[in-house]
Amino acid sequence: MKKFLLGTVALLAFAAPAAAADLAARPYTQAAPMFAAIYDWSGFYIGANGGWGSSHMCWDFLPVAGGVTPEGCHDATGATAGGQLGMRWQSSAWVFGLEAQGNWSDLKGNNVSLAFPALQNQTRIDAFGLFTGQIGYAANNALFYLKGGAAVVSDHFRIRLAATQVEVANTGDDARWGGTVGVGLEYGFAPNWSAAIEYDHLFLQDRTVHFFNNGVLGIATTPFGADRIRQDVDLVTVRVNYRWGGPIISKY
Numbered sequence: 001m002k003k004f005l006l007g008t009v010a011l012l013a014f015a016a017p018a019a020a021a022d023l024a025a026r027p028y029t030q031a032a033p034m035f036a037a038i039y040d041w042s043g044f045y046i047g048a049n050g051g052w053g054s055s056h057m058c059w060d061f062l063p064v065a066g067g068v069t070p071e072g073c074h075d076a077t078g079a080t081a082g083g084q085l086g087m088r089w090q091s092s093a094w095v096f097g098l099e100a101q102g103n104w105s106d107l108k109g110n111n112v113s114l115a116f117p118a119l120q121n122q123t124r125i126d127a128f129g130l131f132t133g134q135i136g137y138a139a140n141n142a143l144f145y146l147k148g149g150a151a152v153v154s155d156h157f158r159i160r161l162a163a164t165q166v167e168v169a170n171t172g173d174d175a176r177w178g179g180t181v182g183v184g185l186e187y188g189f190a191p192n193w194s195a196a197i198e199y200d201h202l203f204l205q206d207r208t209v210h211f212f213n214n215g216v217l218g219i220a221t222t223p224f225g226a227d228r229i230r231q232d233v234d235l236v237t238v239r240v241n242y243r244w245g246g247p248i249i250s251k252y
Helices: 002-021
Strands: 036-038 043-061 069-091 094-112 119-139 142-161 167-190 193-213 223-244 249-251
Touching: 043 094, 043 119, 069 119, 069 223, 094 142, 119 167, 119 193, 119 223, 142 193, 142 223, 167 223
Parallel strands: none
Antiparallel strands: 036 249, 043 069, 043 223, 069 094, 094 119, 119 142, 142 167, 167 193, 193 223
């Protein structure tokens, strides 16, 4: 019996390593996938902007007897700064929005009148506003968008003596409405913050403005004449926006 038991134990001792070698290797288990955060542009936003603008102005004198006398053109250029308030909503990669923007500006320019060389025509734009809709395409936190809508500018026109720069007539503030189109590229650098660069073109209709002399050449408020002034504006601005009310969506 002892010999039988010792033989059995020896057999099991030799068989165990062979059985262990035949066991299947431990299967590889893939780590659980990580969630990727996808930037969502939905929500309200408020921001600030600053940049440069140029307005092309062409003046035509309108004689009382009729007809048109060209006086030449000039560009009114300068800096601009302001703010914007808007909202966006995103559907798949498409982004839609509405925005109101108001800016102070210091766009100035002049030219000597071709019709009256003793006089200099001057333009100043001291403010403008844009009211636009947007459509854009988002690649995660990068957004390319187009915009369009209504524009209004605050113009001030003056006539000075070319030799001495003495003002002889002006129009006061003149609000002019028109349309605008623009394009922008915006980048979300934090969950609620984004920065953009934007170009806008303002189409402003021809407008007849009436000048009144300021007392230098006669009695104050005496009509001085009328000009038809054609105008458009180009703007390039850098913008920073803070957004709230829109979720950050996570998906595989």
